[in-house]
Amino acid sequence: MSPVAIGLVFPGQGTQRQEMGAPWRDTEAWSLVEEISLHAGEDVEELLLRTDADTLRRTDLAQLAVFAVAMMAHREARRAGLPAEVAGCAGHSLGEYAALVAAGALSLADGAALVAERGRAMREAAEGSDGTMGVLVGAPLEKVAELVDGLRAGGAELWVANLNAPGQVVVSGSREGVEKAAVDAPGVGAKMITLPVGGAFHSPLMAPAAERLGVALARVRFAPRHTPVVANADARPHDGDCDWPALAVRQLTSPVRWEESVRTLTEELGCRRLVELGPGRTLAGMVRRISPATRMLAVDGPKALETLAEELAEALAEPPAEPLAEALAEPLAELPAGPRAGQEVSA
Missing domain, CATH: 3.40.366.10 (Malonyl-Coenzyme A Acyl Carrier Protein, domain 2)
Incomplete structure (x- = not known):
């Protein structure tokens, strides 16, 4: 069957x-x-x-x-x-x-x-690293990837963690890296929603x-x-x-x-x-x-x-x-x- x-x-x-x-x-x-x-x-x-x-x-x-x-x-x-x-x-x-x-x-x-x-x-x-995550809402994956790649090239620990749905991409990394992404998010048409998690899951x-x-x-x-x-x-x-x-x-x-x-x-x-x-x-x-x-x-x-x-x-x-x-x-x-x-x- x-x-x-x-x-x-x-x-x-x-x-x-x-x-x-x-x-x-x-x-x-x-x-x-x-x-x-x-x-x-x-x-x-x-x-x-x-x-x-x-x-x-x-x-x-x-x-x-x-x-x-x-x-x-x-x-x-x-x-x-x-x-x-x-x-x-x-x-x-x-x-x-x-x-x-x-x-x-x-x-x-x-x-x-x-x-x-x-x-x-x-x-x-x-517990061994000060990591966190955030959702970038409103921007396509390509723009989020450019933002993440640019910040990482500048020394930030930041990666794309989840591709949830159109216009909803989760990023993961050090607390400093996620905070920088929140500051730069409007530049790619996105809004950052910080997640109440205790780690940088789905990242290196x-x-x-x-x-x-x-x-x-x-x-x-x-x-x-x-x-x-x-x-x-x-x-x-x-x-x-x-x-x-x-x-x-x-x-x-x-x-x-x-x-x-x-x-x-x-x-x-x-x-x-x-x-x-x-x-x-x-x-x-x-x-x-x-x-x-x-x-x-x-x-x-x-x-x-x-x-x-x-x-x-x-x-x-x-x-x-x-x-x-x-x-x-x-x-x-x-x-x-x-x-x-x-x-x-x-x-």
């Missing part, structure tokens, strides 16, 4: 909030909390129900909490009728780990352990975290075949014939190419609907800017499951989508390449 034209997307750090697990407490999926706690070495129930908002901003805790909610949302969506076979998955930064578990590339146990190790490694790397300043994560990834087995997952690092769909550890390490120090990833899901993999699984609706907003014609549904709590069931019934009645790769007369390799860099306001 061909996969239905549905893609799954998973949010990243920045979507956490106090008591974010409360809506899921009475669902069957709540049993996942104990399993994730066991493999992550952290009391996830405490994070989801009783941890205050300020504490939950801590990188390692935020990432684990968001991952847990995403996994519960996915489990309940499956119970509501989401088919096991979908066209593709993707996750924004941290969300890539939830996508890998949902796609069958990683076990839940390995996913939880990796998320915990990744969060701790990123927190330690951030995360190299110590990447090295530590690489050690953990080497101990994990990825499935040889699985549902395609569009990787942040290259915006390409991978179904097992790839080096996921290398892609995951690269993700920590290079841009999240989210806009390209969404286009890969909707155009190349033929996804007519995208379902966001996890806290908040951040990705739904981005998708609507990237691909307005794509139907989008956010499952951010059990109340959304009824709407999901209705959408699924309609989707399953549709004829299979024809992926762009098959519809085009010319091979994809001959198409112009998209921008070579890519974030949510997450890690």
Whole structure:
């Protein structure tokens, strides 16, 4: 059976909030909390129900909490009728780990352990450098790239970190570098929104975290075949014939190419609907800017499951989508390449 034209997307750090697990407490999926706690070495129930908002901003805790909610949302969506076979998955930064578990590339146990190790490694790397991030809103990537390249040529530590959507590019670097970008932003028609993060994520300043994560990834087995997952690092769909550890390490120090990833899901993999699984609706907003014609549904709590069931019934009645790769007369390799860099306001 061909996969239905549905893609799954998973949010990243920045979507956490106090008591974010409360809506899921009475669902069957709540049993996942104990399993994730066991493999992550952290009391996830405490994070989801009783941890205050300020504490939950801590990188390692935020990432684990968001991952847990995403996994519960996915489990309940499956119970509501989401088919096991979908066209593709993707996750924004941290969300890539939830996508890998949902796609069958990683076990839940390995996913939880990796998320915990990744969060701790990123927190330690951030403590070793005075880094931060900011969103440049209103300017195209080309102008932002020119601004960043010019400041870095002048000695600033500054890089493009996330390509979220048209007119929304996240930069990352030293606090001084991001402050300089804020001063110069009007010159390229942009406005800077500083992000309340404790590190320069998705930049070379995360190299110590990447090295530590690489050690953990080497101990994990990825499935040889699985549902395609569009990787942040290259915006390409991978179904097992790839080096996921290398892609995951690269993700920590290079841009999240989210806009390209969404286009890969909707155009190349033929996804007519995208379902966001996890806290908040951040990705739904981005998708609507990237691909307005794509139907989008956010499952951010059990109340959304009824709407999901209705959408699924309609989707399953549709004829299979024809992926762009098959519809085009010319091979994809001959198409112009998209921008070579890519974030949510997450890690």
